[in-house]
Amino acid sequence: MIIRKSESKYRRGLFAALLAMSAWGILPLYWNLLDDIPYNIITAYRVFTMGLIVCSIVPLGYPMKDIVAPLKDRKQLALMVSAGVLITFNWSTYIWAVNNGQILQTSLGYYIEPLFVCALGSLIFKEVFHIHKILAICFAAAGVLILLVYFHELPKVALILPITFATYAALKKKVKASAVISLYYENIFLMPIVIAYIVHRELVGNGALAAVDLKIYILLLFSGFVTFVPLALFAVGAKNLPLVTLGITGYLSPTITFLIGILVLHENLNKVLLIAFLVIWVGLIIFTRGEILEHRGKLSVRGKDED
Numbered sequence: 001m002i003i004r005k006s007e008s009k010y011r012r013g014l015f016a017a018l019l020a021m022s023a024w025g026i027l028p029l030y031w032n033l034l035d036d037i038p039y040n041i042i043t044a045y046r047v048f049t050m051g052l053i054v055c056s057i058v059p060l061g062y063p064m065k066d067i068v069a070p071l072k073d074r075k076q077l078a079l080m081v082s083a084g085v086l087i088t089f090n091w092s093t094y095i096w097a098v099n100n101g102q103i104l105q106t107s108l109g110y111y112i113e114p115l116f117v118c119a120l121g122s123l124i125f126k127e128v129f130h131i132h133k134i135l136a137i138c139f140a141a142a143g144v145l146i147l148l149v150y151f152h153e154l155p156k157v158a159l160i161l162p163i164t165f166a167t168y169a170a171l172k173k174k175v176k177a178s179a180v181i182s183l184y185y186e187n188i189f190l191m192p193i194v195i196a197y198i199v200h201r202e203l204v205g206n207g208a209l210a211a212v213d214l215k216i217y218i219l220l221l222f223s224g225f226v227t228f229v230p231l232a233l234f235a236v237g238a239k240n241l242p243l244v245t246l247g248i249t250g251y252l253s254p255t256i257t258f259l260i261g262i263l264v265l266h267e268n269l270n271k272v273l274l275i276a277f278l279v280i281w282v283g284l285i286i287f288t289r290g291e292i293l294e295h296r297g298k299l300s301v302r303g304k305d306e307d
Helices: 002-032 039-061 064-072 074-098 103-125 131-151 156-174 179-188 191-203 214-221 223-240 243-249 252-264 271-306
Strands: none
Touching: 002 074, 002 103, 002 223, 002 243, 002 252, 039 074, 039 179, 039 191, 039 214, 039 223, 064 074, 064 179, 074 103, 074 156, 074 179, 103 131, 103 156, 103 243, 103 252, 103 271, 131 156, 131 271, 156 223, 179 223, 214 223, 223 243, 243 271
């Protein structure tokens, strides 16, 4: 019975994580439609509109005692507020990169991200760190080093995105509240700041309304919805999957983004960038193969225990 319940929880988390990663993979096409709007304004509207969504959902779907419970636990509250700040910074960097022709850097960053997630899983949650994970991280580091030597600077976007997102995933793992209530507190304390910023920009005439026509502005207002859905799905995945498995599902998003950058938005893939991608992909192949073998081993042990 316990094993069946655990497997059901695993499948639910895996399905949610795969949906979240697929949605994130195609989102560059959405943000590209908003490229006439400054990235910081997009981020502010994104936080504001998603805040409206969670503030509407939470009172309808949860009893008041569950909603206010995090206010009684300062550590849990601090975790959720910190997660909100981290993911907002991650969004800002991501949107800036997409709208400044650096989609391939975002893809590179999110390829590296699962390895950061696994590293944090080992360091914080004491998840087993086998040799294939060490090799994969070494290959990822080699890919970053190639870019560093060629461009004479760190690929900032490709490092900021995985570091902030992996830390966000680790914080979410420690949050006891439900996925939606967690998102509620991630946004509620940022709402006054972004509302003040949006109002100021619109009043002085350099906000979103002055930058685009009504159709694009309506798209901007939906930024909260397209943010909420994958984040809620990811929160379900984070609570029900080991960070190692969560990390593997993370390959889907950058693969979709990579293909969009090359085939749809026609970004330039020079030889050095391609080599860096190839080195990181080798690491991911090693990592994935190791994870599959490890998972098979666990299933074999379970089968023997049942016998």
